[in-house]
Amino acid sequence: MTTLDDLPTPCLVLDLGILKRNLARMAAAVARHPGLVLRPHMKTAKSLAVADLAAPGKGPITVSTVAEARYFAGGGFRDQIYAVCITPAKLDAIAALNAQGCDVKVITDDIDVAAAIAAHPGPLRALVEVDCGEGRGGVAPDSYLLTAIAGRLGARCAGIMTHAGHSYAERSTAGMEAVADAEHRGAVLAADRLRAAGLAVEVVSLGSSPTALYGRDMSGITDIRAGVYMFGDLFQAQIGTHGMDDIAVTVLTAVTGRKPDRNAVLVDAGAIALSKDRSTEKAPKDYGFGLVLDLDGKPAFGEAIVARTHQEHGEVRGEAPLPFDRLPVGALARIAPNHTCLTVAAHDRYHVVNGGRDVVAVWDRVNGW
Amino acid sequence: MTTLDDLPTPCLVLDLGILKRNLARMAAAVARHPGLVLRPHMKTAKSLAVADLAAPGKGPITVSTVAEARYFAGGGFRDQIYAVCITPAKLDAIAALNAQGCDVKVITDDIDVAAAIAAHPGPLRALVEVDCGEGRGGVAPDSYLLTAIAGRLGARCAGIMTHAGHSYAERSTAGMEAVADAEHRGAVLAADRLRAAGLAVEVVSLGSSPTALYGRDMSGITDIRAGVYMFGDLFQAQIGTHGMDDIAVTVLTAVTGRKPDRNAVLVDAGAIALSKDRSTEKAPKDYGFGLVLDLDGKPAFGEAIVARTHQEHGEVRGEAPLPFDRLPVGALARIAPNHTCLTVAAHDRYHVVNGGRDVVAVWDRVNGW
Numbered sequence: 001m002t003t004l005d006d007l008p009t010p011c012l013v014l015d016l017g018i019l020k021r022n023l024a025r026m027a028a029a030v031a032r033h034p035g036l037v038l039r040p041h042m043k044t045a046k047s048l049a050v051a052d053l054a055a056p057g058k059g060p061i062t063v064s065t066v067a068e069a070r071y072f073a074g075g076g077f078r079d080q081i082y083a084v085c086i087t088p089a090k091l092d093a094i095a096a097l098n099a100q101g102c103d104v105k106v107i108t109d110d111i112d113v114a115a116a117i118a119a120h121p122g123p124l125r126a127l128v129e130v131d132c133g134e135g136r137g138g139v140a141p142d143s144y145l146l147t148a149i150a151g152r153l154g155a156r157c158a159g160i161m162t163h164a165g166h167s168y169a170e171r172s173t174a175g176m177e178a179v180a181d182a183e184h185r186g187a188v189l190a191a192d193r194l195r196a197a198g199l200a201v202e203v204v205s206l207g208s209s210p211t212a213l214y215g216r217d218m219s220g221i222t223d224i225r226a227g228v229y230m231f232g233d234l235f236q237a238q239i240g241t242h243g244m245d246d247i248a249v250t251v252l253t254a255v256t257g258r259k260p261d262r263n264a265v266l267v268d269a270g271a272i273a274l275s276k277d278r279s280t281e282k283a284p285k286d287y288g289f290g291l292v293l294d295l296d297g298k299p300a301f302g303e304a305i306v307a308r309t310h311q312e313h314g315e316v317r318g319e320a321p322l323p324f325d326r327l328p329v330g331a332l333a334r335i336a337p338n339h340t341c342l343t344v345a346a347h348d349r350y351h352v353v354n355g356g357r358d359v360v361a362v363w364d365r366v367n368g369w
Numbered sequence: 370m371t372t373l374d375d376l377p378t379p380c381l382v383l384d385l386g387i388l389k390r391n392l393a394r395m396a397a398a399v400a401r402h403p404g405l406v407l408r409p410h411m412k413t414a415k416s417l418a419v420a421d422l423a424a425p426g427k428g429p430i431t432v433s434t435v436a437e438a439r440y441f442a443g444g445g446f447r448d449q450i451y452a453v454c455i456t457p458a459k460l461d462a463i464a465a466l467n468a469q470g471c472d473v474k475v476i477t478d479d480i481d482v483a484a485a486i487a488a489h490p491g492p493l494r495a496l497v498e499v500d501c502g503e504g505r506g507g508v509a510p511d512s513y514l515l516t517a518i519a520g521r522l523g524a525r526c527a528g529i530m531t532h533a534g535h536s537y538a539e540r541s542t543a544g545m546e547a548v549a550d551a552e553h554r555g556a557v558l559a560a561d562r563l564r565a566a567g568l569a570v571e572v573v574s575l576g577s578s579p580t581a582l583y584g585r586d587m588s589g590i591t592d593i594r595a596g597v598y599m600f601g602d603l604f605q606a607q608i609g610t611h612g613m614d615d616i617a618v619t620v621l622t623a624v625t626g627r628k629p630d631r632n633a634v635l636v637d638a639g640a641i642a643l644s645k646d647r648s649t650e651k652a653p654k655d656y657g658f659g660l661v662l663d664l665d666g667k668p669a670f671g672e673a674i675v676a677r678t679h680q681e682h683g684e685v686r687g688e689a690p691l692p693f694d695r696l697p698v699g700a701l702a703r704i705a706p707n708h709t710c711l712t713v714a715a716h717d718r719y720h721v722v723n724g725g726r727d728v729v730a731v732w733d734r735v736n737g738w
Contacts, residue, residue: 008435009456010738043680064681066377084681085625087378087637087699109626110698136682137626137635165679256454257478257506266506268456272714273738276645310534311412311710312433312453313505329479330456341680345641345715348737368717369377369642 002359004295004332007351009254010273013334014350015297016360018248019230023054026212026229033218039081039205041227042068044341047350048075049363054230062207062225063104066093071366073102080104081161081205083225085129085137088116095122105158105203109138111145114152126153127203128194130162132186133179138162141190147197159203160190163225167210171239171284180215183208188220210241233340234291238283249344250297250334251290252351253314255327264307265316265327269335271309275342290335290343292316295357297334306335371728373664373701376720378623379642382703383719384666385729387617388599392423395581395598402587408450408574410596411437413710416719417444418732423599431594432473435462440735442471449473450530450574452594454498454506457485464491474527474572478507480514483521495522496572497563499531501555502548507531510559516566528572529559532594536579540608540653549584552577557589579610602709603660607652618713619666619703620659621720622683624696633676634685634696638704640678644711659704659712661685664726666703675704 004013030038040054043064051072055061060079063069069082070093078101082094086106094104099122108114109129117126128149131138139145141162150157164183170176183206191204207225218224231249232242253269269290280287288307294300302320309315314335316322337343344350345367352361373382399407409423412433420441424430429448432438438451439462447470451463455475463473468491477483478498486495497518500507508514510531519526533552539545552575560573576594587593600618601611622638640658649656657676663669671689678684683704685691706712713719714736721730 008462008738009458084637085635085698087623087625089378089623089699093377108698113698135631136679136684254456254458256456262504266454268453268738271646271711276647276711277640278645278647310505315505329454329477329482330458342640342645346736367715369379369637 004252004353004357004359007252007359009252009332010269011252012344012347012350013250013252014352014363015248016352016354018246019050020053022230022232022246022248026226029213030224036218036221037223039223039225040230041083041207041225042072044227044344045230046365046367047363048072049361050230051075051077060223062227065369066090067366067368069094069097069104073097073104078102081127081225082106083161083163085109086113088113091117091120091124092122095120095124098123107161108149111149111152114149118152118154118156125156125158127159127161127205128153128157128190130160130186130190132162132164132183134163134165136165141186141193146190147193150194150199151197157194157199159201159205160187160194161203161205162187162190164206164208164211167208168239170210173214173240176210176214177216180211181217183211184215184217184221191220209236210239213241228341231340231344233337234287235279235283235339238280238285247336249340249350250293250336251343252332252334255329255331255333256313257329258324258327260324263318263322265322267306267314267316267333268312269306269314270312272311272346274306274309274314274335274337275339275346276309277339277342279339287338289314290337293334293336295332295334300333373621373722373726373728376621376728378621378701379638380621381713381716381719382619382621383721383732384617385721385723387615388419389422391599391601391615391617395595398582399593405587405590406592408592408594409599410452410576410594411441413596413713414599415734415736416732417441418730419599420444420446429592431596434738435459436735436737438463438466438473442466442473447471450496450594451475452530452532454478455482457482460486460489460493461491464489464493467492476530477518480518480521483518487521487523487525494525494527496528496530496574497522497526497559499529499555499559501531501533501552503532503534505534510555510562515559516562519563519568520566526563526568528570528574529556529563530572530574531556531559533575533577533580536577537608539579542583542609545579545583546585549580550586552580553584553586553590560589578605579608582610597710600709600713602706603656604648604652604708607649607654616705618709618719619662619705620712621701621703624698624700624702625682626698627693627696629693632687632691634691636675636683636685636702637681638675638683639681641680641715643675643678643683643704643706644708644715645678646708646711648708656707658683659706662703662705664701664703669702
């Protein structure tokens with residue numbers, strides 16, 4: 001049996017028990033709302049093996065790239081929402097999947113793209129993206145553009161979708177509930193306006209991990225999208241949607257140098273292996289580029305963090321003196337990431353453990369576009 | 370002929386003419402010092418095709434991962450320095466390459482690792498890493514540890530190496546010259562001390578792109594390592610080692626949404642495609658997550674920058690009003706990166722152009738570890 005001690009570093013470790021606990025928690029949150037379907041966003045995990053657990057029975061999923069759409073279609077996940085506004089050049093690839101029996105719904109907030117979708121010779125369906133307060137993509141639910149875009153899609157309009165990404169700026173359950181309420185109101189208003197305009201509204205989709213967990217009213221919503229809840233990270237723990245014990249993915253790393261004069265060790269997880277994401281910079285606790293855990297994934301070394309990164313160097317520093325006697329070059333540690341979506345993106349596979357150090361499986365990922 | 374208009378976005382575009390100009394400039398800088406060998410650091414490009422231009426004749430190179438060592442060895446580059454301190458677990462992989470005829474030299478600054486290298490059954494040679502002021506890895510050139518580590522390596526000691534990474538903190542030629550002087554003094558002192566201790570010193574290696582360009586005295590140095598000079602980036606341009614016209618790699622991206630109410634467009638190059646590196650944050654000019662260029666790689670849109678990123682969304686904002694009539698969804702632009710090493714790491718290939726829009730070649734990269 002391969003164990004963590006045998007793995008080349010740096011690499012990803014995925015704890016199956018924690019993953020399953022996170023999935024069960026979200027499933028329970030969604031089950032509060034009878035009839036609501038969880039449509040997991042696979043942009044974080046990008047793994048068929050994870051999708052089979054998160055969306056059992058090849059259930060509906062969400063994707064963020066053409067590469068993901070193809071990969072998951074190849075694995076039997078036919079019902080997808082590709083939840084980044086589509087460009088005309090990408091329509092052929094999606095239509096090709098649909099021509100093979102998939103139902104990959106694209107999204108748009110642009111009237112010219114809607115016309116291109118309507119005119120495309122291949123099978124396509126689209127949702128109009130609605131902005132419920134995030135201020136990124138989408139049209140306002142009360143905008144004339146909403147019905148104009150949907151009208152241009154015509155029979156290819158499958159409904160609406162919205163994403164309350166601003167929920168991540170909240171720091172309390174009450175704040176997230178309020179964002180979820182606004183997301184719900186916006187989605188329902190948009191759907192009602194499309195129906196009033198005589199358009200079919202099969203899908204009314206919303207979501208973000210915080211609003212999926214804390215949303216109170218899901219009446220009129222058909223499916224809910226969330227992704228980062230599967231793995232969690234330090235930022236999620238800081239905003240209260242995850243416990244520190246619920247971080248399923250860590251980066252296995254080895255000590256490459258000891259620097260007792262500055263109470264630091266260097267490790268082989270640097271800026272590529274961890275990403276340069278600094279999500280926790282403005283959170284209550286700043287974890288630098290990640291929190292150092294021991295080989296069993298437990299807090300170690302007095303909350304030492306990766307304070308500095310270069311391409312292939314991470315510099316671990318502690319407030320308390322580091323135990324250099326237990327940190328020879330080659331000693332292994334695990335780094336909990338700031339933002340799991342970006343950290344895992346540098347790696348092509350997960351080494352799966354189940355609470356211990358034995359590697360019980362290796363799961364692939366689809367990167368790129 | 371494939372052109373930039375045909376490529377799936379986001380993806381990397383590499384301008385061959387700019388690359389060759391950057392290579393020629395560095396070659397000329399190194400040629401100021403008779404006998405000095407340029408040992409290009411392939412950690413940025415990670416591409417055999419680029420290595421064939423940067424180190425003609427399968428010349429000596431530098432690498433930063435075991436994956437690179439294997440990939441470049443497979444392409445005929447036998448003389449390598451693996452310039453990140455080695456861990457004992459990685460020695461088998463390097464010895465296996467050397468057993469096949471390579472000369473991949475590892476580095477260390479640790480006496481226990483030196484003992485492991487000396488005791489390893491396979492063919493290995495090592496350099497001692499010297500810290501000439503960077504404050505990352507290495508031992509001080511006047512430290513007793515230097516000769517102790519080299520002595521432990523014994524016949525497997527091939528010399529010393531140092532890296533003046535702190536040169537990137539300088540903002541003037543004079544400042545970079547001063548760092549280069551200190552790097553040179555440290556390297557020569559360390560080499561002299563090893564010789565005085567009766568050890569062979571075949572390699573005296575130093576380098577960083579700034580000190581390679583501006584170093585005045587290279588007496589006693591055998592080779593010089595640099596990498597980012599090949600591609601350049603906005604940070605290099607800010608510190609004066611590169612011109613803005615010398616950035617060889619850009620990210621091709623497509624507009625995914627128009628937001629005239631906030632003078633922004635969304636593009637499909639987000640946090641993964643660009644990286645979250647914010648190198649220019651503390652430079653004289655902050656380019657956010659990258660500078661927007663037109664399809665020909667020329668400045669466009671009044672110095673619009675990628676001001677905000679999400680995983681697959683970049684938000685372009687301009688100080689001047691954006692020309693929305695020329696930016697329909699699907700319109701293409703190129704983004705010059707803050708820190709090219711990290712941006713290219715998310716991609717698996719380069720689409721090579723030669724000043725125009727025709728794609729004259731596709732070159733692969735080796736990612737991972």
